[in-house]
Amino acid sequence: EPEVTQTPSHQVTQMGQEVILRCVPISNHLYFYWYRQILGQKVEFLVSFYNNEISEKSEIFDDQFSVERPDGSNFTLKIRSTKLEDSAMYFCASTQQGIEAFFGQGTRLTVV
Amino acid sequence: AQSVTQPDIHITVSEGASLELRCNYSYGATPYLFWYVQSPGQGLQLLLKYFSGDTLVQGIKGFEAEFKRSQSSFNLRKPSVHWSDAAEYFCAVGVRTGANNLFFGTGTRLTVIP
Numbered sequence: 001e002p003e004v005t006q007t008p009s010h011q012v013t014q015m016g017q018e019v020i021l022r023c024v025p026i027s028n029h030l031y032f033y034w035y036r037q038i039l040g041q042k043v044e045f046l047v048s049f050y051n052n053e054i055s056e057k058s059e060i061f062d063d064q065f066s067v068e069r070p071d072g073s074n075f076t077l078k079i080r081s082t083k084l085e086d087s088a089m090y091f092c093a094s095t096q097q098g099i100e101a102f103f104g105q106g107t108r109l110t111v112v
Numbered sequence: 113a114q115s116v117t118q119p120d121i122h123i124t125v126s127e128g129a130s131l132e133l134r135c136n137y138s139y140g141a142t143p144y145l146f147w148y149v150q151s152p153g154q155g156l157q158l159l160l161k162y163f164s165g166d167t168l169v170q171g172i173k174g175f176e177a178e179f180k181r182s183q184s185s186f187n188l189r190k191p192s193v194h195w196s197d198a199a200e201y202f203c204a205v206g207v208r209t210g211a212n213n214l215f216f217g218t219g220t221r222l223t224v225i226p
Binding site for chain 1: 146148155157161202204206213214215219
């Protein structure tokens with residue numbers, strides 16, 4: 001069964017450093033998303049990506065964040081200068097027609 | 113603006129007992145509705161979804177949910193809970209425009225006791 005894969009499963013970084021979280025969506029899917037879940041809180045929408053551009057983004061997705069689909073298979077989330085409050089589980093998701101989202105296992109980001 | 117409310121933060125049931133997890137949504141039109149389950153340290157797995165048509169939808173692992181437009185609810189049910197159902201359950205609303213971003217409730221943690 002096709003699945004969304006995310007790497008790494010856990011990333012520890014120092015405050016102020018740049019991190020790149022990687023995702024390989026399901027191959028025939030067209031819409032890609034990043035969500036985050038701060039420990040003990042709900043899952044929050046960050047950004048959606050379609051046709052090689054951002055289609056929507058939330059207030060959380062400020063100038064420190066960027067997304068890219070560099071090679072037609074990977075979908076990355078970059079945080080330019082990490083803050084302590086960026087510590088969270090980050091989920092990548094993809095859908096074929098913008099309806100049913102399939103989620104990856106997540107990357108736990110710890111900023112120290 | 114769309115929102116999802118899961119009024120029960122934590123529910124404890126005995127194995128074999130029935131289960132109902134509540135979900136209420138706020139959205140201007142009929143949304144897409146989803147239930148996801150998250151086991152400890154795991155990602156989000158789709159249990160079931162409602163798009164249109166029959167308001168009672170069946171999902172995986174013996175779960176079902178009923179969409180009630182008049183109550184803006186999409187409650188999740190299971191007639192007999194198994195110990196392996198212990199997890200966090202999230203209700204989500206998908207808006208029917210654009211990329212259909214999902215908006216999640218705060219989740220209900222289910223504990224199953226022997």
